[in-house]
Amino acid sequence: MSEQAESAVGMPSRAGWQVPWTLIVFLMALSLPWIGSRYDTFLGTQIAIYSLFALSLNLLLGTTGLVSFGHAAYFGIGSYACGILMKIVAVPFWLAFPAAGLIAALFAAGFGFFCVRLTKIYFAMLTLAFSQIVWAVCFKWNDLTGGDQGLPDVPFPDLGWMAALPGFDRMRIAEQFYVLALVLVALSVAALRRLTGSPFGRVLTTIRENPERAAFIGVNVRLYELAAFTIAGGFAGLSGALFGIFNRGVFADFVFWSKSADVMIMTILGGMHHFWGPAVGALVLTLLNQQITAYTEFWPFVLGTILIVLLFVFPGGILGALDVALSRMSKRRDA
Amino acid sequence: MLEISGLTKSFSGFVAVADVSFTVDTRQIAAVIGPNGAGKSTLFNLITGHLRPDSGRVLLDARDITGVAPHETCRMGLGRSFQRTNIFPLLTVFENLQSAFLVHYGRGRNFWSRSESFYRDEVEALLVSIGLREQALLLGGTLSYGNQKQLELGLALAIDPQVLLLDEPTAGMSASETHETIRLLQRIADERGLTLLFTEHDMAVVFGIAQKIAVLHQGHLIADGTTEEVRNDPEVRRVYLGHGLSQ
Numbered sequence: 001m002s003e004q005a006e007s008a009v010g011m012p013s014r015a016g017w018q019v020p021w022t023l024i025v026f027l028m029a030l031s032l033p034w035i036g037s038r039y040d041t042f043l044g045t046q047i048a049i050y051s052l053f054a055l056s057l058n059l060l061l062g063t064t065g066l067v068s069f070g071h072a073a074y075f076g077i078g079s080y081a082c083g084i085l086m087k088i089v090a091v092p093f094w095l096a097f098p099a100a101g102l103i104a105a106l107f108a109a110g111f112g113f114f115c116v117r118l119t120k121i122y123f124a125m126l127t128l129a130f131s132q133i134v135w136a137v138c139f140k141w142n143d144l145t146g147g148d149q150g151l152p153d154v155p156f157p158d159l160g161w162m163a164a165l166p167g168f169d170r171m172r173i174a175e176q177f178y179v180l181a182l183v184l185v186a187l188s189v190a191a192l193r194r195l196t197g198s199p200f201g202r203v204l205t206t207i208r209e210n211p212e213r214a215a216f217i218g219v220n221v222r223l224y225e226l227a228a229f230t231i232a233g234g235f236a237g238l239s240g241a242l243f244g245i246f247n248r249g250v251f252a253d254f255v256f257w258s259k260s261a262d263v264m265i266m267t268i269l270g271g272m273h274h275f276w277g278p279a280v281g282a283l284v285l286t287l288l289n290q291q292i293t294a295y296t297e298f299w300p301f302v303l304g305t306i307l308i309v310l311l312f313v314f315p316g317g318i319l320g321a322l323d324v325a326l327s328r329m330s331k332r333r334d335a
Numbered sequence: 336m337l338e339i340s341g342l343t344k345s346f347s348g349f350v351a352v353a354d355v356s357f358t359v360d361t362r363q364i365a366a367v368i369g370p371n372g373a374g375k376s377t378l379f380n381l382i383t384g385h386l387r388p389d390s391g392r393v394l395l396d397a398r399d400i401t402g403v404a405p406h407e408t409c410r411m412g413l414g415r416s417f418q419r420t421n422i423f424p425l426l427t428v429f430e431n432l433q434s435a436f437l438v439h440y441g442r443g444r445n446f447w448s449r450s451e452s453f454y455r456d457e458v459e460a461l462l463v464s465i466g467l468r469e470q471a472l473l474l475g476g477t478l479s480y481g482n483q484k485q486l487e488l489g490l491a492l493a494i495d496p497q498v499l500l501l502d503e504p505t506a507g508m509s510a511s512e513t514h515e516t517i518r519l520l521q522r523i524a525d526e527r528g529l530t531l532l533f534t535e536h537d538m539a540v541v542f543g544i545a546q547k548i549a550v551l552h553q554g555h556l557i558a559d560g561t562t563e564e565v566r567n568d569p570e571v572r573r574v575y576l577g578h579g580l581s582q
Contacts, residue, residue: 199442202450206434209423215405216383216415217435218494224443 026186033175034167045178047286048185049242054266054278055192056235061264062272063196064228065208067124069260070131071236073111076255078104078237079244080138080145083154086245093157097184097241104237105230107134112229116222119211128257135255150251154244181242188238189279195231196275204228265303269310271317280318336361336530337498342381342391351377353554354391359498359547364524364531366541369551370574375534376418378551379502382532383415384408395498414496418503418534420483424476428467428486431475432458435493457493464523465489481512485519492523499524501533505540513537517544542566550574 032044053075060066082100085091091099111130118126138145145151159176162168168176195201203224206214211221244250253259262285270281288306293299314321337359344352352374359365367375380386382393387402394400400408423431436454437443462468465485470478475486484504491499504520505513521544524531535541541548541562548565550558558568565571 195446197449197451198447199437199445199450199453202430202434202437203443205426206423206438209425210421213417213421213423213490216409216421217490218406218409218438219443220404220406 050282051279052185052239056232058278059232064204068127069124070127072259073131073134074104074233074236075240078240079250082241083151083244083250100241101234101238105234108233109230116225139252152249271319274319277319338394355556357559365547366545367534373551374554412497414491415500416487422475429471439494498530
């Protein structure tokens with residue numbers, strides 16, 4: 001059996017001959033400022049940041065089986081934290097960025113403490129309630145968040161050092177920021193990936209699969225759910241911090257519930273049962289949005305149609321559908 | 336080993352378990368029987384901390400575990416299986432058991448290592464023991480019903496319990512599956528020196544392996560003793576009249 005088990009659970013042996021897709025995709029994305037237009041880099045930044053946002057949600061949705069309708073709260077808290085620290089307190093980016101993640105994680109731990117006491121739809125509703133409270137505070141607290149005016153002109157980080165690198169000297173600041181954002185997103189995603197494959201991640205999976213049974217193998221279900229909620233909130237905060245800078249300002253709609261819906265749609269569109277699904281969802285949804293809004297102003301109509309088709313025809317999302325197609329092809333080849 | 340005294344639980348007026356007391360000695364195989372709705376599952380849920388009793392106490396190895404949450408009773412050495420099979424359907428059989436070992440050995444706080452390489456030997460030994468060696472790579476949810484029951488037993492055993500509670504371990508099984516399961520249970524209980532408490536509706540199974548039987552009827556304990564005592568108890572005979580208890 002050990003040989004059998006080796007091939008089933010022995011991911012390391014499989015990775016030996018696998019194409020390093022993640023590295024290839026990363027390098028291709030990294031080359032964007034040199035080979036693409038300014039607009040491509042703009043889109044690339046947005047996709048990278050949303051990928052991290054959606055992947056952080058999927059730690060809850062796909063890995064732990066928790067449906068959070070309020071994930072935008074932590075994205076927003078991260079962007080406000082980073083924006084306020086950089087613009088008003090004049091803290092350098094390399095401090096403000098991790099601080100934003102930490103602050104978002106702290107809020108997630110505080111709200112999550114109450115949320116994990118509930119299950120299913122009640123859990124979802126409570127996450128939504130907390131996110132709307134955060135939105136109301138951001139919208140009204142003029143002194144801190146700029147209220148409905150938001151927090152415009154969040155400065156770019158000081159990237160003078162990057163211009164000294166060969167090949168970076170003629171880059172605009174937005175393109176340099178893209179490179180920085182891409183590297184930070186890649187590091188965060190690598191950490192999330194590692195986490196998902198760790199024993200901790202496995203415990204989260206048992207909770208998704210069967211919380212009752214998980215408790216009876218000794219899992220403190222609420223504690224692990226809270227840990228997942230906190231970590232997911234932290235990574236959402238990091239993505240929010242980057243987005244505020246990219247967007248040149250932080251506004252209350254970052255925290256609004258529709259933002260939570262957007263990121264959930266990305267996650268489900270890409271496929272929540274696959275680690276990279278949410279990133280694919282972020283990519284596809286962002287590109288579609290750009291393409292379709294050029295032709296029609298009825299983007300929500302198109303989005304709704306896509307969702308309906310998706311839910312009925314490809315419930316596993318894009319990567320889920322690809323999986324099915326690939327396994328059918330290989331079966332046909334075997335036959 | 337397991338001592339239950341005065342356990343009572345009612346649900347909005349309906350008394351499901353009324354003042355039930357009995358003990359199971361170390362390495363004893365004990366059964367709780369009773370007609371449907373007698374309160375067997377409620378009793379199990381009270382013992383494992385799934386439900387909190389209105390009154391009464393549960394002692395595991397002289398430690399009070401009344402109302403203690405399942406993940407803690409589990410750590411104190413109380414394993415259980417469920418009437419309705421309860422596994423991790425989208426994990427492989429190997430991963431199912433490996434998860435239980437990871438939790439049992441306190442690896443859940445490891446955020447960094449790859450989980451694949453942990454406890455392969457332990458999982459393999461357990462797979463052999465419960466007879467699922469060949470199915471290691473299949474998803475739990477795709478197994479046959481009997482195999483899922485075996486897997487569930489494996490999950491309960493992985494936490495290395497002192498006391499094992501099995502809720503209808505042969506429910507829904509064919510005669511041959513039932514026979515195999517009983518032999519498996521007996522062997523494992525013997526090998527590991529387990530104390531076993533199970534519910535069962537198949538009287539042949541009960542009288543075949545139990546050393547001690549407690550009989551529940553409408554939430555009340557109406558008999559508690561050796562198989563011989565219970566078989567000859569007039570009250571039990573009255574409740575089970577026509578249910579073939581004497582066979």
